[in-house]
Amino acid sequence: MSARTPSSPGHALPCWKRARQWRAALTLCALHAVLLGALPGPAHAEPSPALQAFGGPSGLQQLSSEFVDRLKADARLAPFFKDSNPRNLKKQLADQFCVVLEGPCVYDGETMKNSHADLKIGRKDFNALVEVLQQAMDARGVPFAAQNQLLARLAPMHRDVITVH
Ligand code: HEM
Known part of the structure; x- marks a missing residue:
């Protein structure tokens, strides 16, 4: 011991x-x-804060549905969308917004240049669409800062969408 x-x-x-x-x-x-x-976590980890503010991918599906319904009901924009396929457009917009907000989604639609090439879209048409998107986001209760984030990321697309100057 x-x-x-x-x-x-x-x-x-x-x-x-x-x-x-x-x-x-x-x-x-x-x-x-x-x-x-x-x-970085796995691809299906928590949505980014920006995406969370929209209620994740399912919140974006609801937003794009609301958005397309409003586009078709808007007197200034309805003529552009009279022959559109709303079901496909809603899906493509939801996926595109999700990608733009750095979400875990894939956008497999057309490029902005190709899909708008023949539509003769001018600046005022573009502004009208942005206004309707804001109305849809308000209606869905998307916080103001998150609305601005999405709009700021979509804004540069005007170069590919507007063809009438
Ligand atoms: C930043 C602005 C815009 C974005 C992000 C956007 C996004 C899109 C997307 C994702 C599609 C679907 C492409 C596909 O089917 O593969 C699409 C189609 C279309 N967009 Fe836009 N767009 C914008 C502006 C506009 C404007 C200003 C107009 C007209 C005033 C417009 C009219 C259309 C029409 C008519 C289609 C075809 C719909 C169909 O065939 O079902 N877009 N757009």
Whole structure:
């Protein structure tokens, strides 16, 4: 039987070595935490904050449905959409908005240039559509900041959509 002192058998390493081991372990833990935080999660992880404000992909489906119904009911825009396929348009818009908001979606529709090439769209038509989109977002209760985020990301598309100057 022997008395245990800090430097005897119970602690195989001298204290300065133990301290080094602890430091190494702590550093490793800290590194781990940083890496886990920094690495992107799986594709179907939490929607981005921007997308969350729209209620995720299903919120965007409801918004695009509301939007297309309003486009078809708007006297200025209805003529453009008289031959459209609302079901397809709603799906394509929801997917496109989702991609624009960095969501986990795929847009497999036409390019903006191709799909609007023959429609003879002018600046005032474009502005009217933006106004209707704002009305649809208001109706769906999308927060103002999130509305602006989506509009700001769609705005540059005017270059491909407007063909009448
Ligand atoms: C930033 C503005 C706009 C965006 C993001 C947008 C987006 C889209 C998308 C995603 C499609 C579906 C393409 C496909 O079927 O593959 C589409 C089609 C269409 N867009 Fe736009 N568009 C915009 C502006 C406009 C404007 C200003 C008009 C007319 C005033 C317009 C009229 C149409 C029409 C008539 C179609 C075809 C619908 C159909 O054939 O069912 N778009 N647009």
